[in-house]
Amino acid sequence: MTDKVLLEIKNLHAGIDGNEILRGVDLTVRAGEVHAIMGPNGSGKSTLAQVLAGNPAYTITTGSAQYLGKDLAALKPEERARDGLFLAFQYPVAIRGITNAYFLRSALNAIRKSRGEEELGPVEFMDALEEKLKLIGWDDSYLSRPVNDGFSGGEKKRNEILQLAVLEPKLAILDETDSGLDIDALKTVAHTVDKLRRPDSATVLVTHYYRILTHIMPDYVHVLSGGRIVKSGGKDLALELEEKGYDWVRDEAPVA
């Protein structure tokens, strides 16, 4: 483990359409760490994920988020991605007509190009992809299908994890990737994420439920409520939440 700070969020306020949802979030993520951000519905978990990925619909009003020492607010979504920030979407978007293979290769090449690496041709790409497909238990029939078009909920989530595996980000944010998955799919996804962990990368799991944390052990657990992190702790905190429910921390929460 290194002490390198990947993400530093300070007093972040942000919202959408004039509604403030995040009301002073502080969070530091270092290389090698796994953080879990838990919280009840409407607490701002997904907003935090979207703000970090650069969704243009959201606005930062106060505070800052620094990624690799750069102010995220000054970076476009594609610049963040090329710098190694990845968001696995809670609701992945269907792209009609574009095959998964073409999409994945275009994304990987956009990132490789920005790093000054050579772009991969279709054949080299397929070779590199084989092992990643195995990780999530897919055959290559999924590659010729249009991106997320007609995919089941579980298939869409797996497809996000396939992108994670291919793009090898430094900071991966998984927004409710576990929700809507059956137990086998959950195990596969969790196992893959665990396997992709590297000492120089970090993972932020945004989740409503405890169960994924039994497969991916977090180093830190934070509880988000009313747009703020109201409690942080080790993995035991997740277990405590599982037993006592969110009301327990909500009661402790400072009045927003």
Next chain:
Amino acid sequence: MTPLADTRERYVAAFKAFAGNGAARAPAWLKEMREAAIARFAELGFPTTKQEEWRFTSVAPIAETTFALSRGRESPHVTPRQLEPLCVGGPRAVRVVFVDGAFAPGLSVVRDLSRGVRAESLAAALERDPELARQHLARYAPYQASPFAALNTAFLSDGAFVYVPAGVEFDRPIELMFVATAGDGPTVSHPRSLVVVERGARATVVESYVALADGLYWTNAVTELAVGDGARLEHYRLQRESRQAYQVATTHTTQGRDSMLRLHPIALGGGLARHDVQTVLAGSGAELILNGFYLLHGSQHSDHHTVIDHAQPHCASHEFFNGIVGERGHGVFNGRIIVRPGAQRTDSKQTNNNLLLSTEARADSQPQLEIYADDVKCTHGSTVGPLDQTALYYLRSRGLSPETAAGMLTYGFAAEILGRMAHAELREELDRVVRARLADRSGGGRRA
């Protein structure tokens, strides 16, 4: 402005000249049919936007232009080298070429047709085997209902004839190319195509309309496709007329029992284009896929009116039409599905999705369902809108630039249609044509 009555008289006069000269050698039944067709045109005249079927498309520019009847070109005016980049059928294709409406034997490549397969000029077929042509010609495209079909029938002299006898599986693409030289002054041609695929036979046909230059002319085409019991026909249609040209076309199809017809009309060209596709599922168990696409920019106007007529039970039809409309373009889609009384267990699905690339672009989409049977499954849906912002953001979050992301989403509208084309070589060629056209537009070329 030309009074409408004058317009009709102009065509009737042109017909008299035509019937007196070039068309004299035709069999008596054809002469009679032409006479009846011009009489019908004289009754109907050109449609106006007051007529529901023509609400969004004004053919006044066609009615008001005086077109000379195209006499066809001597082949030496056009060289194979000029045509080569416009061919999409690949090296194995059988090619029947028409220049300004007239058969061009020197440009055609018709060899090694075995087992009774024919791909030739309709004029030749009428001369050599009039009975075969008579059994099918004008049986599926009723000129009584449409002034344009009536004009085409009145001036019917040449076009393409494809015949695949019962049981023959012909795997080479048959490419019918209608080439406009767009030379001197406005001319009109009335190409006619007749494709007969008999019981249990198989064929792949490409109908292609291209221009060698920018220029004002009018193509008034009629195509009839007859697909016999258990037969399979994969039919591609690529319309790349000049940006100043007018094209009005109707495609009429009829299908026998357990037959399979896949239609892939692609409209890229023309200043004003109208394509009516009228299909009849005339035998039980027949299946139809109508998978089309239009890409418009400049001030192009393109109108597709499709009718899928479920006349028999246990048939399936799937219609997919996508449109990309940029700049000041206007796309029109009207899709009518008729399920006749007794056509039980019909399975019909229709979608029309339109992508608008500018605030001035426009698309009108009208699904129409007429269902007269109770045990059927019919769905339809249509969308008109700009690029999906959520999808753009999703692609950007994967490292793609906004330009690349927009290009990918736009291409996806075409790729979705191209992806359903069964013939790999043709699909790749058409993909190349579509990509080139998309690149042309994103390069900012305002040409129309």
